Amino acid sequence: MNRPGPDASRTGTPGDAGLASVTDDLRAFLTSATGRDELLHLPPGAALFGDAVGLDSLTGTLLLREIQRRFGVDVAGEDLNLDSLATLGTLAAFVAQRARPGAPQ
Amino acid sequence: MTAAGLVKCVVWDIDNTLLAGTYLESGDEPPGADPVLTAVLAELGGRGILHALASKNPPEAAAHTARVTGWRFSAAECGWGRKSDALTRIAGTLGIALDALAFVDDDPYERAEVGSALPRVLVLSPEEAAEAVGWPEFSPPVITAEARRRGEMYAERQRRQEAERAFGGTREEFLESAGTQVTIAAATTADVPRLAELAVRTRQFNSAAGRAPAARPGEAGPPGGGMTQDWFQGLLTDPGCDVVTVRLRDTFGDDGMVGGCVITRDGRTWTVPLLMMSCRAMGRGVIDALLAWLTRHAARAGAGRLRIPCVPDGRNVPLRLALAAAGFRVPGPPPAAYQRDLGTPLPALPGWVTAPGERGGGTGGGGTA
Numbered sequence: 001m002n003r004p005g006p007d008a009s010r011t012g013t014p015g016d017a018g019l020a021s022v023t024d025d026l027r028a029f030l031t032s033a034t035g036r037d038e039l040l041h042l043p044p045g046a047a048l049f050g051d052a053v054g055l056d057s058l059t060g061t062l063l064l065r066e067i068q069r070r071f072g073v074d075v076a077g078e079d080l081n082l083d084s085l086a087t088l089g090t091l092a093a094f095v096a097q098r099a100r101p102g103a104p105q
Numbered sequence: 106m107t108a109a110g111l112v113k114c115v116v117w118d119i120d121n122t123l124l125a126g127t128y129l130e131s132g133d134e135p136p137g138a139d140p141v142l143t144a145v146l147a148e149l150g151g152r153g154i155l156h157a158l159a160s161k162n163p164p165e166a167a168a169h170t171a172r173v174t175g176w177r178f179s180a181a182e183c184g185w186g187r188k189s190d191a192l193t194r195i196a197g198t199l200g201i202a203l204d205a206l207a208f209v210d211d212d213p214y215e216r217a218e219v220g221s222a223l224p225r226v227l228v229l230s231p232e233e234a235a236e237a238v239g240w241p242e243f244s245p246p247v248i249t250a251e252a253r254r255r256g257e258m259y260a261e262r263q264r265r266q267e268a269e270r271a272f273g274g275t276r277e278e279f280l281e282s283a284g285t286q287v288t289i290a291a292a293t294t295a296d297v298p299r300l301a302e303l304a305v306r307t308r309q310f311n312s313a314a315g316r317a318p319a320a321r322p323g324e325a326g327p328p329g330g331g332m333t334q335d336w337f338q339g340l341l342t343d344p345g346c347d348v349v350t351v352r353l354r355d356t357f358g359d360d361g362m363v364g365g366c367v368i369t370r371d372g373r374t375w376t377v378p379l380l381m382m383s384c385r386a387m388g389r390g391v392i393d394a395l396l397a398w399l400t401r402h403a404a405r406a407g408a409g410r411l412r413i414p415c416v417p418d419g420r421n422v423p424l425r426l427a428l429a430a431a432g433f434r435v436p437g438p439p440p441a442a443y444q445r446d447l448g449t450p451l452p453a454l455p456g457w458v459t460a461p462g463e464r465g466g467g468t469g470g471g472g473t474a
Contacts, residue, residue: 034275034276035273035274035275035276036275049429049430050430054275054276054277055426055430056276056388056390056393056426056427056430057310057387057388057392057393057423057424057426057427057430058276058387058388058423059276060422060423060426060430061422061423061426064422064426076417076419076422076425077419080417080425080435081417081429081434081435082425082426082429085426085429
């Protein structure tokens with residue numbers, strides 16, 4: 001379901017603080033979940049599945065749970081094919097566009 | 106009901122439930138065990154059901170309860186927080202879905218709190234728990250060697266998780282250092298009871314869960330809806346069909362058969378009507394190894410496409426993630442199957458995986474050393 005709330009359009013604007021902070025939050029979470037410090041500098045175009053990050057069913061489930069907790073976005077429910085998990089950038093954009101107003105700290 | 110109805114772990118209160126009295130109000134001598142519920146612990150444990158504790162008491166109460174009941178509990182949450190939070194943590198620690206938990210407490214307030222916060226948990230009074238040994242929720246259709254060792258395997262799992270937390274490197278490096286060995290092999294008649302048990306018990310990693318009943322023979326229906334021992338036995342002699350088992354072990358312990366799949370070959374398209382794995386094996390490279398091997402195996406045999414029918418829902422997210430990670434996509438709206446074009450570069454298989462058609466066991470250092 002779409003949530004055309006006031007914040008949805010604001011955080012969806014390219015280059016704004018919402019997208020940047022979601023991207024940073026995802027980097028921090030991936031770093032702690034995988035134990036790979038280099039992920040703190042992961043470029044937005046990096047693939048999440050595959051060697052760079054190595055997202056699998058366990059780290060992926062933890063990541064989606066954390067996104068739901070922190071941003072109120074149910075990625076698995078809204079994206080049946082999980083195409084949003086292609087890269088760090090696609091996931092951050094997907095989350096930033098749908099983040100519930102006030103949910104992120 | 107299907108798989109969702111089976112209880113995998115009972116979470117017990119201590120005071121006036123497993124103990125015949127209150128731990129902190131009994132002076133020098135803590136109360137003994139309730140004899141009826143102690144017998145229930147043993148009976149359910151023998152069926153492969155785990156036991157855990159959730160108590161508003163200091164941790165010593167859990168140690169005392171383990172001593173007087175003679176039972177080794179798979180998890181214990183002692184403290185003064187909400188019991189629903191304790192159950193959520195226990196489910197996370199054991200890797201068990203909340204709707205596979207039962208909760209037993211003599212205090213109606215605690216039962217109401219858990220029942221309202223976690224409506225999927227089966228909530229029972231001690232009197233009901235004493236009768237529950239006869240209920241279908243506590244009666245798995247088959248009890249295998251894996252089931253009888255389940256309590257031990259969860260203890261091994263806790264030691265493995267502690268070692269992994271202390272380990273500095275990545276998960277892949279940990280799996281390698283733990284001597285992980287995944288063995289993929291053709292199923293035999295001796296494997297049939299465990300295959301049927303996995304078909305009923307798995308949910309997060311079961312491609313057939315949530316599916317409508319089979320339209321024609323040889324097609325998989327939903328778990329518990331026809332994937333019986335007879336169904337698997339019939340597939341073993343079907344020339345158009347392969348039944349595959351996956352076993353897992355490492356230096357912490359032997360988990361036995363943790364997964365399996367069924368393959369049907371139809372010209373250049375291969376279909377996997379059933380793919381399943383115990384959630385206990387999650388995070389240990391098993392599902393990824395199985396999907397990589399299936400892809401390589403089908404491509405080597407000349408297939409052009411591999412299909413895995415699976416209805417996406419909220420509960421099979423881990424399997425959907427594994428399928429997405431392995432390059433499978435759903436090309437159309439549900440209920441289309443996940444599929445992967447085998448013309449693209451094939452995935453690698455770690456050296457600690459032994460499987461038909463693979464050189465096997467080579468680089469991972471598993472071997473016989």
